Amino acid sequence: MTTEPTIRKVLDTLRAERLLSEAGAAKMTQLAGESATVATPWYVRALLGASAWLAALFVLVFIGITLRINSAQTIFLLGVVLIATATAGRRFWEQIFLNQLLLAASFAGQAMVIGGIAKDGNDTGAAVATVILEIALLVLYRDATHRFLSTLIAVVAALVVCSELHLPNLIHLLIILAAVGALLTWENETELITSGRGDLFRPVGYALVVALLMLPLLSVMTGAWHPLGGDFLPHRATWWFSSAGLLALAVALEFRILRSYGVPADSPSALMLFAVTFLLALFLLRAPGITAALLILLIGFHRGNRILMGLALLFLPLFLVFFYYNLQQTLLLKSLTLMTSGATLLIVRFIFRRLGGLSREVHHA
Secondary structure, three states: OOOOOOHHHHHHHHHHOOOOOHHHHHHHHHHHOOOOOOOOOHHHHHHHHHHHHHHHHHHHHHHHHHHOOOOHHHHHHHHHHHHHHHHHHHOOOOOHHHHHHHHHHHHHHHHHHHHHHHOOOOHHHHHHHHHHHHHHHHHHOOOHHHHHHHHHHHHHHHHHHHHHOOOOOHHHHHHHHHHHHHHHHHHOHHHHHHOOOHHHHHHHHHHHHHHHHHHHHHHOOOHHHOOOOOOOOOOHHHHHHHHHHHHHHHHHHHHHHHHHOOOOOOOHHHHHHHHHHHHHHHHOOOOHHHHHHHHHHHHHHHHOOHHHHHHHHHHHHHHHHHHHHHOOOOHHHHHHHHHHHHHHHHHHHHHHHHHHHHHHHHHHO
């Protein structure tokens, strides 16, 4: 019984046959993201991680009970010490248990720093400090999980700043920035990995994708369901700002995809694709979540990233259901809307299949 060859086995074979140099094999291994060591089973990593977080929790409870900390300044300084210790320790230790323990200590320290600032009632300052702290730790703390969570925390803190300043329309800016960041990260993934910066930008890229899919949920949450209160919500008519920005990014990405397939931008298929995208976005002006999911789906399709495509396909039906039930129309018009949307998606599918056929024709020519 034979097994499928791994990338490492293929590279070893090429080196043995002197078809690939050692430097070339090392670079390809780095690009593929494979590790030179045998991976620890996931259940062992999960148990070690859970035990480390539990140990960190007991240590913090012990410190809190023993010292009986009430001063905001003391809480702040202790948090700084925890963050500095965890950040320094992560640079020297590679054991799973210690890494998870340091990760828990880092986030506990961040909670103490933020809590120390917010204890005097300065919520806006605490939110701004959170954004600055998380951005700094993106560079300083060398851990993929930490960088992923730090990016999400920074986005949430920026959302709180918008709420504290009573500027709900800044949500549209956050959505566009998250989309731009995700697009730039994943479209330049190869260059970032080969330059040695993939360990920084890949977790940030995934976090920006999650943020881009989560932020538009605010457009369908009202009243008690809204996380920041029912009064903090951009006017329903202003959500087209986000949709317009996402549309511009989607068209730019489609242009890039067309160029990668060798299809001219002024060809009939390309013009039809642009027209369908514009009409679809025009129809969904007040539903930026659908446009965001389609943009992530395009990025995942272009990069061949199943995780991105899976996230997009997970959120797309959710946004479609919200869009359908929030329509202030009769059931007949809602049914016609669903039929029109389905027909549009089928047209988009036909265009992409046509693009695949054109790319094969260009390749054979």
